[in-house]
Amino acid sequence: MDAKNANVKAWPLQGLSDHVRAAPTPAVPRPAREEAEAAVRTLLAYIGDDPNREGLLDTPKRVIGAFDELYQGYRECPAEVLDRTFGETAGYDDFVLVKDISFNSHCEHHMMPFTGRAHIAYMPVERVVGLSKLGRLVDVYAKRLQTQEHMTSQIATAINEILKPRGVAVLIEAEHTCMAHRGVAKQGATTVTTHFTGVFRDDPKELVRFMTMLRGAHG
Numbered sequence: 001m002d003a004k005n006a007n008v009k010a011w012p013l014q015g016l017s018d019h020v021r022a023a024p025t026p027a028v029p030r031p032a033r034e035e036a037e038a039a040v041r042t043l044l045a046y047i048g049d050d051p052n053r054e055g056l057l058d059t060p061k062r063v064i065g066a067f068d069e070l071y072q073g074y075r076e077c078p079a080e081v082l083d084r085t086f087g088e089t090a091g092y093d094d095f096v097l098v099k100d101i102s103f104n105s106h107c108e109h110h111m112m113p114f115t116g117r118a119h120i121a122y123m124p125v126e127r128v129v130g131l132s133k134l135g136r137l138v139d140v141y142a143k144r145l146q147t148q149e150h151m152t153s154q155i156a157t158a159i160n161e162i163l164k165p166r167g168v169a170v171l172i173e174a175e176h177t178c179m180a181h182r183g184v185a186k187q188g189a190t191t192v193t194t195h196f197t198g199v200f201r202d203d204p205k206e207l208v209r210f211m212t213m214l215r216g217a218h219g
């Protein structure tokens with residue numbers, strides 16, 4: 001694609017959902033890093049270990065450093081991720097499918113990891129987005145506390161509102177460690193969630209084509 005034909009800012013801010021338009025506004029003031037590290041020391045004592053033993057002295061600092069990475073999505077804006085589109089598609093008039101986008105997220109109930117793959121298709125109208133941006137969009141939402149259902153619909157809504165395609169299909173399959181490593185302890189159970197808009201919701205033929213490309217002979 002021709003970089004000269006790239007369009008910066010495909011999206012007017014009006015009419016976008018709050019979660020698409022901007023990074024979330026913190027509902028409570030963000031504690032200082034030292035406070036967060038002190039909270040980790042409290043948890044270490046709670047589980048029955050000694051926060052002052054040598055092996056754990058730097059652990060609070062490491063845990064908060066890891067949190068900064070794992071929850072980076074609270075400081076990122078979905079609209080900005082999708083703000084560059086390309087118009088030179090040489091008459092391409094079918095859907096674009098990116099399969100097997102791996103992600104790691106954390107469930108909002110237990111703060112335990114759930115990991116899996118997102119599959120995203122959209123039917124472009126004139127302009128397409130860089131393929132890597134779909135992976136970046138998945139990460140913006142994955143790197144927050146989530147439910148799989150919420151993340152699925154947020155990804156589809158962001159693509160729908162910004163690119164205004166003829167349809168979006170998002171299918172996510174994931175394993176939840178809170179269900180595999182504790183509680184009911186069912187390892188290998190996979191949860192599948194979907195969100196369809198436009199032609200994927202209204203035209204059964206397009207839905208079948210999407211599922212066939214995902215699972216069928218071309219998969």
Ligand SMILES: Nc1nc2c(ncn2[C@@H]2O[C@H](COP(=O)(O)OP(=O)(O)OP(=O)(O)O)[C@@H](O)[C@H]2O)c(=O)[nH]1
Binds near residue numbers: 107146148184
């Ligand atoms: N719908 C949905 N549920 C989730 C997700 N991640 C975790 N959960 C579930 O959230 C539920 C929380 O249930 P609670 O009864 O409040 O918590 P709990 O006592 O820890 O539940 P158990 O996991 O059954 O021990 C559990 O059933 C989890 O499996 C998700 O992404 N979507």
Ligand SMILES: [Zn+2]
Binds near residue numbers: 107111112176179
């Ligand atoms: Zn959970």
